[in-house]
Amino acid sequence: MTEWVMLTDFALAGALLLAGKILRIYCPPLQRLYLPAAVLAGIIGLFLGPSGLNILPWSQGFATNASLLTAALFAALGLTTDLPSPRLLAQRAGSLWAFNQVATVSQWLFAALMGLIMATFIWPELNPGFGLVLSAGFMGGHGTSVVVGNIFGQLGWADAMTLGLTFATAGVFISISLGMVILQAAVKFGLVKDFTCFDKMDSYQQKGLIAPSEQQPVMRETLSALSVDSFAIHLAIVAGVTAFAYHSANYLSSFMGQMQIPNFVTAFIGGMLVRAIAKRTGGKRYLCDKVFSHAGATTTDFLIVFGISAIKITVLTQYLLPMILLLTGGILFTLFLVLWVAPRMLGEDWFEKGIFSWGWLTGTVAMGIALLRVIDPKMKGTVLDDYAIAYVPGSITDVFIISMMPIAMVKGYQAEAFLVGFGYLALVLALWYWLLRRKNQPGIKLQQA
Incomplete structure (x- = not known):
C-alpha cells in the first residue's frame, strides 16, 4: 500500500466522519438514538462501499487499516495505564472489579458455549469458535472484533471479521435502545429519582456538542x-x-509455530513499559495523559468507520439464522448480568454502576457514559472513577481471553478453556465474598413508585 493509497483511505474515512457528525447535529431523529458520529459514518461507508453502491474509491486493502488502528489504540491505552495498589483497589472499587470480572469472563464463556452447542448439534458447518464473535463485538467493540477477526483469519476462518464487526455495530444500537427501556423501568420502580429525558437536555447535549462556556483544553503544554x-x-x-x-x-x-502473538498484546505491554520507564526517570512530568487518551479515542473513531464500511453483506446472509439466535441469547444473558447479578454484588448504589455496565457490555464505554448521563447529567457520582480503577487490573484478563480463547476453541482445547474460565470465576467470587463485599449487603430494593 503506497502512501497515497493510505492517504486516500484516511481522507475518505475523515470525510465520512465529518458527514456523520453533521447528520448528528442537524437530524433530530438520529440525536434521539444517541448514535456516535463514527457509527453513522461507518453505515454511510457501508452503503456507498463495496458491499453497497461501490462508489467510494477505497483501496483494495482498506479494511486492513483497522488492524493498524487497533494496535495504536492499545498502545495509547498502555501509555495511560497505571496498576492501582491492592489497597486502593479493594477499598475503592473492589466489588466493581469483581463484578466486571464476572461479567466479562462469563459473557465470553456463555458466548463460546452457546456457539459450540450450535456448531455441534444444529449447524455442523459452523466454526467451533463461532460464539466468540458475539462477545468480541459486544463487550469488546469494533477494536476487539478486529483483533479476534485477525486471529480467526490466521486460523483459517476469514468470515469472523465481518461477523464480529456486525455484532459490534448492532451492540451500539442495542446498548442505547434497551438501555433507555431499562432506565424508564428503573424510574417506575423507584431506582432512579432524576431522569433526564432527551427533551430536557439543552441543544448542545442533544447535538453532541459542548457549550463554548464549558469547553476545556485538550492538553497541557509540557x-x-x-x-x-x-x-x-x-x-x-x-x-x-x-x-x-x-x-x-x-x-x-x-x-511459536502455528500460534501467533497478536500485536495488540505487545502494543498494550509496550505502552505500559514506556509509561513505567517515564515514571522511573521523571519523564512522566512532561507527558500528558489527556493526549494519549484522545489518541486512543481518535483511533477508535476511525477504526469504527473502517470496520463498519468493510462489513461483507454476502457473508452475513450465510450466517443469518445462527447470528439471530446468538444475538438473542447474548442480550438475555447480559440482561441477567446487569439486572440480577449486579444488585447482589454492587450494593445499594448498584443501578448507576449497572446501567453503565450495560452500556459497555453491549456497546462501548462511550455508550455506558451516555446512559449514565441520563440519570447523572453533571456526573457528580464516582462511577467513572471507580470503573477506571477497576478496569486496569481487569484489562489484563481481557488481553488473555482475547488472545487465547479463539485459539483454544479452534485447536480443540475447549474443555481446558472452559475449565480455566469457570475456575477463574470461582476464584473471583470467592475473593469477593470473603474479602471485598460490603459488610452489610443491602439486598434488592424494587419498590414501585
Whole structure:
C-alpha cells in the first residue's frame, strides 16, 4: 500500500466522519438514538462501499487499516495505564472489579458455549469458535472484533471479521435502545429519582456538542515550542510503541509455530513499559495523559468507520439464522448480568454502576457514559472513577481471553478453556465474598413508585 493509497483511505474515512457528525447535529431523529458520529459514518461507508453502491474509491486493502488502528489504540491505552495498589483497589472499587470480572469472563464463556452447542448439534458447518464473535463485538467493540477477526483469519476462518464487526455495530444500537427501556423501568420502580429525558437536555447535549462556556483544553503544554511541539512528542511515542508492537509480535510469533502473538498484546505491554520507564526517570512530568487518551479515542473513531464500511453483506446472509439466535441469547444473558447479578454484588448504589455496565457490555464505554448521563447529567457520582480503577487490573484478563480463547476453541482445547474460565470465576467470587463485599449487603430494593 503506497502512501497515497493510505492517504486516500484516511481522507475518505475523515470525510465520512465529518458527514456523520453533521447528520448528528442537524437530524433530530438520529440525536434521539444517541448514535456516535463514527457509527453513522461507518453505515454511510457501508452503503456507498463495496458491499453497497461501490462508489467510494477505497483501496483494495482498506479494511486492513483497522488492524493498524487497533494496535495504536492499545498502545495509547498502555501509555495511560497505571496498576492501582491492592489497597486502593479493594477499598475503592473492589466489588466493581469483581463484578466486571464476572461479567466479562462469563459473557465470553456463555458466548463460546452457546456457539459450540450450535456448531455441534444444529449447524455442523459452523466454526467451533463461532460464539466468540458475539462477545468480541459486544463487550469488546469494533477494536476487539478486529483483533479476534485477525486471529480467526490466521486460523483459517476469514468470515469472523465481518461477523464480529456486525455484532459490534448492532451492540451500539442495542446498548442505547434497551438501555433507555431499562432506565424508564428503573424510574417506575423507584431506582432512579432524576431522569433526564432527551427533551430536557439543552441543544448542545442533544447535538453532541459542548457549550463554548464549558469547553476545556485538550492538553497541557509540557515542552517548550522553541525545541519541539508537545503534541509531536506524544504522537511520536504512540507511533513508536505501535511500530514496536508489530515487530515484536512478528518476532515472538516466529518461535511459536502455528500460534501467533497478536500485536495488540505487545502494543498494550509496550505502552505500559514506556509509561513505567517515564515514571522511573521523571519523564512522566512532561507527558500528558489527556493526549494519549484522545489518541486512543481518535483511533477508535476511525477504526469504527473502517470496520463498519468493510462489513461483507454476502457473508452475513450465510450466517443469518445462527447470528439471530446468538444475538438473542447474548442480550438475555447480559440482561441477567446487569439486572440480577449486579444488585447482589454492587450494593445499594448498584443501578448507576449497572446501567453503565450495560452500556459497555453491549456497546462501548462511550455508550455506558451516555446512559449514565441520563440519570447523572453533571456526573457528580464516582462511577467513572471507580470503573477506571477497576478496569486496569481487569484489562489484563481481557488481553488473555482475547488472545487465547479463539485459539483454544479452534485447536480443540475447549474443555481446558472452559475449565480455566469457570475456575477463574470461582476464584473471583470467592475473593469477593470473603474479602471485598460490603459488610452489610443491602439486598434488592424494587419498590414501585
